[in-house]
Amino acid sequence: MTMAFEEEKKTMPPMAGMRREPSPWNGGTFAEFAPQAFMAGQQRPLALYVHVPFCHHHCTFCPFYINQTKKDFSAKYTALLLKEIADTAEVLKDVAHKRKVDVIYFGGGTPTDLEKDDMASVIRSLFDHFDISPDAEVTVEGRNTGFTAEKGQAWVTAGANRFSIGLQAANTQLRKKLGRLASREEAGATLNELADTGASVVIDLLYGLPGQTEEILIEDVRYISEQTRIAGLDLYELRMFPGSPLEKAIERGKMPAIPEFPEKARLFGAAYKNLIAGGFDHFSPRHWRRTPNERSLYNRLAGEQTDMIPFGSAAGGRLGTIGLSTARDIKSYTEMVERGEKPLGRITEAPLAVEKTGFDKELDMAFETIRVPAIDKWPDSLRESGSLLLAQWKKAGLLEGDVDGPGMGFTCAGFYWSSRMKKLLLEFAAEPVPA
Ligand code: SF4
Known part of the structure; x- marks a missing residue:
């Protein structure tokens, strides 16, 4: 396990400001290019991605935090999403029915912080305006805190069939250090209540956390396997992002350093062996499942240059060879939606990679x-x-x-x-x- 090769240092991807600037876009407005670009990809799968860039607070390890959840954010943001969905569908009205949607994904941020009826209305709106395949995977991502069984049931009734929860760790002390508020038992109870809605419940599990020992990780996997009814999980190595609260806490000596190789390899091995012992099938590189119905379709399609129409602030997607990023700043996003424009902060040429042979x-x-x-x-x-x-x-x-x-x-x-x-x-x- 630790001797086959020498460990390679992994480098983080460049931050936004350091990326090479793309050439200015000269291909017209979304309303002008979208119908044709939509039809050009008829043979490829189609996804709708809705971003909800609000979180209750900033988890220490996370690079995706943008806006703090405010008291009245749900109704305001929902109204914007509903208008954006209707306006986008209007642009695509002559072609939308010609392609079936294979995947809908609500990512964030914390989509599960939306109020019960607000999220349900957004899901229904997507079903009303697009031709959703009967076996489409419809996932709402989020966290335990604030996600109730009532929300889960309402969202399943509206059309969701999968919940992806960023558990990260089950151990209560470790969770608290990561900024996760619910204890292991509270988190486990929520997962089981959500599984009772009939949706497929999947979690993220991290290895390589500061202070995470093999014993803690093995006990986490045992708890997840024996005490929860999740359908699957994604196992990730913790990647430290420059400037994250976690990095600062470690620098100030408030958290232990993250485990290095070979300890990290041993943690992976402990998780791997105990997931298999716990009845999980390792069916794709990051994904494990206990039922064949769990497909992890969004994750697979997201890596395959799938046509993905973005909605919400700070969402990314593409239509054929055109890359689409919605406005990251919530004020700009709001103003553009209110003007009836597709709220795109950036449109880029995004050539499809040559198909491998x-x-x-x-x-x-x-x-x-x-x-x-x-x-x-x-x-x-x-x-x-x-x-x-x-x-x-x-x-x-x-x-x-x-x-x-x-x-x-x-x-x-x-x-x-x-x-x-x-x-x-x-x-x-x-x-x-x-x-
Ligand atoms: S882990 Fe999720 S909830 Fe926590 S800051 Fe990141 S996006 Fe928000």
Whole structure:
């Protein structure tokens, strides 16, 4: 687990101000380009993304905090969302019925801070204005605090079928350090009440938190497995964002440092083994589930350049080769919606990546299902040396299964190193074959 490769230092993506500025947009207004751009992607999946950039308070580890939830924010923001949805649908009125929506996702921020009837009206409005597929995944993301069973039931009645809760950790002391208010038992009770609505309930779980030991993480996984009825979870490594409250607290000595490699690898291993023991199936790189109905469709499509119409302030999306970002500043967002404009802060050329072919594509497809490509999918010239490499990785405890079988699976250690292994396989495939 800790000896297969040397740890690579991960660098954080550049912050907004440091990114290269895109060329100025000359392609007209949303009303002018959207109908044609919408139709151009008919063969691709379609998503609607609604951003709710308000939080009760700033969790220490989080880079996504923008606005604090104020007392009357829900009604005001809902009125803006309803107008934006209706105005967007008006722009697309001649074409909207020609594509079915596969995914609706409410992200944030904390969408679950919206009042019960407000969120229900936004969900219904999307169903009224767009052609939503009968098996669409409709997710509301949020947190335990402020999310009641009554809200959950009302939102399921309106059309939601999945709740994604940022639990992050179950241990009560650790949760408090992260700025999470509910105790383990309170959080667990909310998850179970939400599961009783019939929706699929999924959580985020972090490893590599300051002060998180293997014992704490194992007990968290045991509690989640045995005491909650969640359908799935996403397991993430904590990434420290520059300037986050967490980084400042660690610098001031108020929090222990975050675990480094190899402790971090051991934490991952503890979570991995205990999730499997707890009945979870590791079905895509970050996602674990206990029922096959849990698809994690939004996460998959979001990584595939899916057409995604953004709504709300600080939302991102695209229509074909046009990148769309709504105004981040709530005042600008409000003014644009009130003027009847699509509230776009930025429109950019966003060319679609060239579709992969050959071994690159085989690698992507196999890694998405936690495997390496079967040896008969490798280029002829690489099969012999590839078999030797796979056998070596099996001997090192990184892969399991038959080298000549239908694609070897990663072991726990192998999955921890899977990004590195993929990089090596790409380099291996790109090397010229000796004559
Ligand atoms: S973790 Fe969620 S609730 Fe906490 S600050 Fe970030 S977006 Fe807001």
